[in-house]
Amino acid sequence: METWDAIRSRRNVRNDQEQAIAPEDLDQILEAARRTPSAGNQQPWDFVVCTDPEQLAQLAKVWRAAGHVARSAATIALIAPNPDDARSRELLQYDLGQATMSIMLAAADLGIGSAHSAVSDQELARRLLAFPEDRFCAWLVSLGTPGDRTLRPIARPNRRPFEDVVHRGRW
Numbered sequence: 001m002e003t004w005d006a007i008r009s010r011r012n013v014r015n016d017q018e019q020a021i022a023p024e025d026l027d028q029i030l031e032a033a034r035r036t037p038s039a040g041n042q043q044p045w046d047f048v049v050c051t052d053p054e055q056l057a058q059l060a061k062v063w064r065a066a067g068h069v070a071r072s073a074a075t076i077a078l079i080a081p082n083p084d085d086a087r088s089r090e091l092l093q094y095d096l097g098q099a100t101m102s103i104m105l106a107a108a109d110l111g112i113g114s115a116h117s118a119v120s121d122q123e124l125a126r127r128l129l130a131f132p133e134d135r136f137c138a139w140l141v142s143l144g145t146p147g148d149r150t151l152r153p154i155a156r157p158n159r160r161p162f163e164d165v166v167h168r169g170r171w
């Protein structure tokens with residue numbers, strides 16, 4: 001897919017993503033995550049990729065709106081260090097947002113759907129993913145081939161109007 005088409009096609013895909021993802025496609029998505037820019041190039045992330053259906057079913061319990069994780073072919077957990085202060089927390093979340101978008105656009109480019117999930121139950125996430133004590137599971141991104149509608153550019157996205165959000169020169 002062309003970049004512009006991938007940008008316009010990405011949407012949260014929460015249904016029937018179970019069809020397996022080719023290992024090389026999954027690695028390409030993870031490589032996109034690894035290449036994400038970060039503040040000071042600190043790369044404050046590790047990625048735990050899960051494909052086992054049993055594990056995915058358990059992982060879906062870390063947040064009340066994470067049901068799509070159980071139906072995914074793979075889910076990437078974004079693991080990060082506990083931030084020391086407000087500024088580090090701010091930068092960390094910016095970096096993780098960029099990594100998330102890298103994952104989602106690389107997936108869309110391959111025709112693979114993706115969906116975010118927050119993580120509330122850190123103890124369950126730690127038990128399932130075995131990340132160290134000084135880290136937390138910041139976000140989950142589920143992946144899979146859309147079972148309902150294939151990805152294609154969305155003509156009228158559910159967004160604020162262009163002229164409302166774009167300011168030229170000054171507000």
Ligand SMILES: Cc1cc2nc3c(=O)[nH]c(=O)nc-3n(C[C@H](O)[C@H](O)[C@H](O)COP(=O)(O)O)c2cc1C
Nearest residue numbers: 010011012013014063065066068115116117118119
């Ligand atoms: C920071 C963030 C957290 C989100 N958390 C969840 C979540 O926990 N569960 C979920 O189903 N969707 C979650 N979403 C998806 C948003 O609801 C979705 O991106 C938004 O409604 C726009 O729809 P679209 O992604 O299809 O364009 C999250 C999105 C972001 C950016």
